[in-house]
Amino acid sequence: MPRPTLDPSILPALREQVLAAASARAPLILRGAGTKDFLGEYCVTDREATANATLLDTRVLNGVVAYEPTELVITAGAGTRLSGIEALLATQGQSLAFEPPRFGGDPTLGGIVAAGLSGPRRASVGATRDFVLGATLLDGRGEVLRFGGQVMKNVAGFDVSRLLCGSFGLLGLITQVSLKVLPLPPAETTLRFALTSAAALQAFQRWAGQSWPVSATAYAAGSATVRLSGATAAVSTAARALGGEPLPKLEADHFWAGLRDQTDPWFTHAEHLWRLSVPTSAPLPAELGEPLIEWGGALRWHRTTLPPRAVRAWAEAQGGTAWHWRGGVAGQRLHPLTPAVLAIHRRLQQSFDPAGVFNPGRLLADAETLHG
Amino acid sequence: MPPHAIIAALQGVLPLAAVLTEPAQLAPYECDGLSALRERPLAVVLPRTVSEVRAALVACHHLGVPVVARGAGTGLSGGATPHAQGIVLSLARLNRVLSIDPLTQTACVEPGVRNLAVSEAAAAFGLYYAPDPSSQIACTIGGNVAENSGGVHCLKYGLTVHNVRRVTGLLSDGTAVTLGSGGLDSPGLDLLAVGIGSEGLLLVVTEVLLQLKPRPPVAQVAMASFDDLGRACQAVADIIAAGIIPAGLEMMDRQATRAVEPFVNAGYDLEAMALLLVEADGTPEEVTEEMARIDAVLRAAGATAVTVSQSEAERLRLWSGRKNAFPAAGRISPDYYCMDGTLPRKQLGAMLAAMTGMEARYGLRCMNVFHAGDGNLHPLILFDANMPGEWARAEAFGAEILSLCVRLGGTITGEHGVGLEKIGSMCEQFTPEERAAFFAVRNAFDPTARLNPGKALPTLARCAEFGRQHVHAGQLPHADLPRF
Numbered sequence: 001m002p003r004p005t006l007d008p009s010i011l012p013a014l015r016e017q018v019l020a021a022a023s024a025r026a027p028l029i030l031r032g033a034g035t036k037d038f039l040g041e042y043c044v045t046d047r048e049a050t051a052n053a054t055l056l057d058t059r060v061l062n063g064v065v066a067y068e069p070t071e072l073v074i075t076a077g078a079g080t081r082l083s084g085i086e087a088l089l090a091t092q093g094q095s096l097a098f099e100p101p102r103f104g105g106d107p108t109l110g111g112i113v114a115a116g117l118s119g120p121r122r123a124s125v126g127a128t129r130d131f132v133l134g135a136t137l138l139d140g141r142g143e144v145l146r147f148g149g150q151v152m153k154n155v156a157g158f159d160v161s162r163l164l165c166g167s168f169g170l171l172g173l174i175t176q177v178s179l180k181v182l183p184l185p186p187a188e189t190t191l192r193f194a195l196t197s198a199a200a201l202q203a204f205q206r207w208a209g210q211s212w213p214v215s216a217t218a219y220a221a222g223s224a225t226v227r228l229s230g231a232t233a234a235v236s237t238a239a240r241a242l243g244g245e246p247l248p249k250l251e252a253d254h255f256w257a258g259l260r261d262q263t264d265p266w267f268t269h270a271e272h273l274w275r276l277s278v279p280t281s282a283p284l285p286a287e288l289g290e291p292l293i294e295w296g297g298a299l300r301w302h303r304t305t306l307p308p309r310a311v312r313a314w315a316e317a318q319g320g321t322a323w324h325w326r327g328g329v330a331g332q333r334l335h336p337l338t339p340a341v342l343a344i345h346r347r348l349q350q351s352f353d354p355a356g357v358f359n360p361g362r363l364l365a366d367a368e369t370l371h372g
Numbered sequence: 373m374p375p376h377a378i379i380a381a382l383q384g385v386l387p388l389a390a391v392l393t394e395p396a397q398l399a400p401y402e403c404d405g406l407s408a409l410r411e412r413p414l415a416v417v418l419p420r421t422v423s424e425v426r427a428a429l430v431a432c433h434h435l436g437v438p439v440v441a442r443g444a445g446t447g448l449s450g451g452a453t454p455h456a457q458g459i460v461l462s463l464a465r466l467n468r469v470l471s472i473d474p475l476t477q478t479a480c481v482e483p484g485v486r487n488l489a490v491s492e493a494a495a496a497f498g499l500y501y502a503p504d505p506s507s508q509i510a511c512t513i514g515g516n517v518a519e520n521s522g523g524v525h526c527l528k529y530g531l532t533v534h535n536v537r538r539v540t541g542l543l544s545d546g547t548a549v550t551l552g553s554g555g556l557d558s559p560g561l562d563l564l565a566v567g568i569g570s571e572g573l574l575l576v577v578t579e580v581l582l583q584l585k586p587r588p589p590v591a592q593v594a595m596a597s598f599d600d601l602g603r604a605c606q607a608v609a610d611i612i613a614a615g616i617i618p619a620g621l622e623m624m625d626r627q628a629t630r631a632v633e634p635f636v637n638a639g640y641d642l643e644a645m646a647l648l649l650v651e652a653d654g655t656p657e658e659v660t661e662e663m664a665r666i667d668a669v670l671r672a673a674g675a676t677a678v679t680v681s682q683s684e685a686e687r688l689r690l691w692s693g694r695k696n697a698f699p700a701a702g703r704i705s706p707d708y709y710c711m712d713g714t715l716p717r718k719q720l721g722a723m724l725a726a727m728t729g730m731e732a733r734y735g736l737r738c739m740n741v742f743h744a745g746d747g748n749l750h751p752l753i754l755f756d757a758n759m760p761g762e763w764a765r766a767e768a769f770g771a772e773i774l775s776l777c778v779r780l781g782g783t784i785t786g787e788h789g790v791g792l793e794k795i796g797s798m799c800e801q802f803t804p805e806e807r808a809a810f811f812a813v814r815n816a817f818d819p820t821a822r823l824n825p826g827k828a829l830p831t832l833a834r835c836a837e838f839g840r841q842h843v844h845a846g847q848l849p850h851a852d853l854p855r856f
Binding site (some may be wrong): 123 | 474475476477499509519520526527531533534547548550551554555556557558559560561562565566568569570574584586587588610612613615617636654657662714715716717743747748781782785787790795798801802803804806810811812814816817829840
């Protein structure tokens with residue numbers, strides 16, 4: 001059986017564009033729907049990074065290549081919009097369980113994978129990378145490379161398709177992705193509790209160690225919210241055991257979407273926003289201010305104006321990382337990589353994109369990447 | 373560098389007892405679970421601490437000596453077969469569970485900790501480590517990380533890659549590196565995902581932070597009989613189509629049930645052409661609800677009988693045959709060769725039918741026990757190594773199965789790894805450019821190419837050789853595949 005591919009006329013054209021850019025050493029901005037333009041060491045809206053760059057619009061890579069509900073796999077072009085994929089999956093009672101963020105728009109599949117960000121259900125079902133089964137990459141040499149596949153278990157060759165999660169285009173243009181999909185849960189309910197941040201964190205930790213069908217948790221401003229998803233009886237038993245105030249479905253859906261997409265007012269008014277990825281057991285330091293907590297305590301959002309060095313030092317001391325999500329200085333937004341890990345990134349970049357044309361400075365911000 | 377100089381260098385930086393060099397000491401390390409492939413290393417190094425691991429790596433780095441890391445040696449693809457000019461670096465003595473944290477549901481362990489020992493240590497907190505390869509009594513977490521091991525529960529709970537938060541290790545020159553973090557994600561390329569399943573080519577693992585899960589309070593298994601393999605395969609698809617993700621979904625063909633039943637007395641239906649084992653786990657309400665749906669789907673799919681376990685003892689008894697399939701194969705045949713390929717589930721029927729034809733052509737029997745829910749096959753090819761030509765026929769039989777996996781849209785290895793065994797089949801699954809990309813990944817971690825050299829990644833020359841072996845009567849197999 002031939003491996004499915006996109007419209008054959010698109011890839012050669014993109015390949016020519018990449019090869020031309022590589023030979024001229026002219027930077028390319030890989031961009032889909034632009035919902036994550038504001039993210040990166042140097043992001044799409046930073047002039048230093050985009051001054052001499054050409055836009056490569058990935059939305060031409062549009063279309064579902066294969067979807068077989070009983071295989072639990074969907075394969076689509078990287079420019080395919082999330083709304084179309086989700087609508088198709090919903091007709092079969094399935095979904096992308098990691099709830100990719102929209103950030104107020106309609107992101108593309110490639111952007112979802114390249115950013116590697118996951119939504120409220122991350123702590124219970126896994127991240128974007130956990131659902132990636134295979135990917136096709138157009139690298140800086142113009143080679144079209146297929147990694148992984150469309151099956152659940154595959155250990156042939158290094159797992160390059162998952163490596164691409166969080167790559168922000170560093171190694172090339174993702175042209176096609178295969179994702180594992182899951183059935184929609186038969187029942188869902190959302191509960192709200194009036195709790196302090198410390199009490200909410202304790203409750204999240206306790207529930208995570210028990211077999212409740214918790215599919216999302218959040219805390220903000222004196223209020224903890226918990227979503228239960230699963231078998232009908234299991235959800236109702238858990239709802240009775242956990243207590244709290246059930247939220248009407250419309251209100252609950254609105255709340256979780258606002259959290260996932262950061263359209264919730266808590267996010268919209270912050271000049272400085274930090275994303276801290278830490279162990280759930282990390283304490284709640286007063287100096288960072290009142291947090292918004294997700295993922296059972298593993299994701300903390302802080303609207304703090306503390307010096308970046310202090311925020312990073314705290315996250316690192318907890319065994320985690322801190323991302324200056326909004327308000328940061330270009331080139332100093334992501335948590336710095338350790339020298340050994342940076343060296344591995346650099347060597348990978350040199351192999352896959354020797355001319356350094358893809359998204360300069362978006363993931364690695366030093367002068368070498370930006371001006372090399 | 374002469375061998376005695378290498379040994380002297382290692383002895384200079386490690387305790388005397390940590391360096392094995394006598395032939396009798398080296399013999400147990402000559403092979404892993406794929407015992408058909410053997411090699412004698414220059415020495416076996418058995419460090420007890422991370423600093424001893426580093427000392428050994430630094431010494432080998434300076435002398436340009438290949439290093440083959442090894443856990444329990446239970447791997448089935450020759451991934452831990454020694455290198456004749458290199459050392460075996462056994463991590464078996466780094467076997468401490470460093471911490472179990474019930475608050476974060478994590479276990480921090482050294483690489484030599486056995487898979488099952490993690491769940492045993494976590495049991496006091498009502499937690500366990502989900503990936504459960506069939507060798508879990510013996511296999512180590514370091515080896516699980518190297519192979520991205522699965523098990524019978526991975527459809528619902530994932531593989532090793534889904535259950536590891538952080539891997540700490542040493543690069544070939546002894547540089548420490550941390551992949552992943554204590555949180556649920558970290559910035560940059562997902563190096564953790566590429567480190568897991570890297571078959572010992574990228575780094576030597578020294579510490580792993582594992583994600584634990586709460587032990588489900590209840591589990592129940594349904595055993596369904598089918599009088600036709602195709603119908604059993606369709607039932608697997610029907611369960612998924614019904615929106616059910618069972619905790620386990622396994623199939624055995626009649627060849628397998630007849631081999632294991634005298635051995636374990638599981639109460640299997642020996643007239644059925646295929647048995648399905650379908651497990652549900654979770655809270656009592658969840659399991660009752662799901663099991664009722666599973667039972668209905670199985671009956672609608674044409675099951676001739678369905679038995680649902682009514683006690684934990686009965687559940688374990690029904691699983692006992694599946695778990696003892698490999699030893700049972702060893703009882704009915706002098707030798708067996710365990711294959712490992714994955715297919716889209718819809719192709720299972722076509723593959724099983726094709727294997728029946730291959731049995732006749734190669735003159736060897738093959739029994740099938742496999743992870744049907746994942747489409748992951750484990751055909752056990754039965755042969756007698758003392759009969760001239762049988763091992764070669766078994767190997768050819770296995771290679772043909774893997775070729776067919778690739779043609780049917782699957783992969784040559786679902787969970788056992790490429791190692792030495794399937795290095796030729798890699799040439800069929802990947803183009804030269806893709807294989808070059810794998811070498812680039814290896815080069816990014818180990819520019820000296822001394823960690824487990826010769827494994828997992830075929831060179832161009834190796835693929836050319838493989839191509840020549842598989843040309844029969846001037847015809848390439850799978851003429852529809854691109855050739856380079």
